[in-house]
Amino acid sequence: MAKMHDTPMLDQLESGPWPSFVTGLKRLASDENNDMMRDLLGQLETSYRTKKGYWKGGTVGVIGYGGGIIPRFTELKDENEEPLFPAAAEFHTLRIMPPPGMHYDTGTIRKFCDIWDKYGSGLIAFHGQSGDIMLQGCTTDNVQPAFDECNAMGFDLGGAGPAVRTGMSCVGAARCEHSCTDEGRIMRQMVNAFLDDMHRPALPYKFKFKASGCPNDCMNSVQRADMAIIGTWRDDMKVNQAEFKNYVDSMGRQKMIDNVITRCPTNALTLNDDDTLGVDNQNCVRCMHCINVLTKALSPGDDKGVTVLIGGKRTLKIGDLMGTVIHPFKKLETDDDYEEFEEFAGEVIDFFAENALEHERTGEMIERIGLVNFLEGVGVDIDPNMINNPRMNPYFRADDWDEEAAKWVENQADKSA
Helix, strand or coil, X not given: CCCXXXXXXXXXXXXXXXXXXXXXXXXXXXXXXXXXXXXXXHHHHHHHHHCCCCEECCCCCCCCCCCCEECCEECCECCCCCECCXXXXXXXXXXXXXXXXXXXXXXXXXXXXXXXXXXXXXXXXXXXXCCCEEEEEECHHHHHHHHHHHHXXXXXXXXXXXXXXXXXXXXXXXCCCCCCCCHHHHHHHHHHHCHHHHXXXXXXXXXCEEEECCCCCCCCHHHHCCEEEEEEECCCCEECHHHHHHHHHHHCHHHHHHHCHHHCCCCCEEECCCCCEEECHHHCCCCCHHHHHCCCCEECCCXXXXXXXXXXXXXXXXXXXXXXXXXXXXXXXXXHHHHHHXXXXXXXXXXXXXXXXXCCCHHHHHHHHCHHHHHHHHCCCCCHHHCCCCCCCCCCCCCCHHHHHHHHHHHHHHHHC
16 A cells, blocks of 8 residues: 655645645545555655656557547656656546537446546546546556446547547537527537547647537637537527516616626617617627526527637647638538538548648648638638738739629629528
8 A cells, every 4th residue: 555645735735715636636545545646646746846747658548549548657766767656657547528518417427436446546527628528547457448348338538639639519409598509419420420530640730629509609619629610690689678678677777788788899789768679680799798698588599500610729839819710600400401511521621631730720720821722722612701901002903803703792692592
């Protein structure tokens, strides 16, 4: 049995007013059979004291898969190259794909806990940054049997490395009245279609799908996903004037003005003299603030679909990027709609695989090669609304301008039809 190590620096993390992860680690370490967690605390204390990390990677996986396991081997060795904390010398993580909307029953969670008590450290994170269930702390010998038992429950490994990563969707229509699309189906279809790209990393870098059912974007997909799918609507927002008057009566006119009307970013809302709401739907940008505040009175329209954005990510080579709108509105209702969308997603991944540099995300690739080249490569017509800024130079060649303008008008007519 490994001893409990002195952890004066980690102890300080428990002294503040907020809950500390150290408390959870110590609770697991108090189990007399959990030597791994006791030695993990020893290694972590060493890192805090020396301000260095002591984990290195390696090659650990399960049969038939190229990703999904995060290998961690200790670098803390004595003069004989023996680990200073032997029980935690291997501390691998299994990434398990969650169900759409992250729905579980308590029986499923208990089974995960039993599996990880049997094969791992007992440390589980619901969920990691990519949305996976993170089963943290496992030896190389136990990785395969742990995965086999999770797989027998119907769960699969998530993405890791330069691959399509685990998809995420919000809880959506299962619990949220704002949902404008079938988030669960979108996520499941994307995962099933590109499962090989997830399990066998072969891309320049990672590629993420995230689906949010409405513009609230609870998945933060615009900021974090290479392909963000956002539920939206293109007809008028629905207004229940009787319920709106009830809100005015309960809040008061001034509070309604201060907290709803003046907070519309495009000034699309008007409080009429008779306490009804006027909506300039042409200028509504679907920010969702008024709908969130006045849930009983306001709701999304009936002509629902999705907006598709490409290229969101956190800081890497050129700083943070938010997704660029590629499809302002796309219907996803019939099987044909979903098949067409799946083909489009495949075009984007194939173009990314062929044209991105190593360790370059989709948004960075677009910044480097230009949006026009990307759109042409994935077969999307250019829309004037995609222009960020007007030209500063007013001089340009107008050869064949009339013909090109006629083509654009014809394309717009075909879309509206």
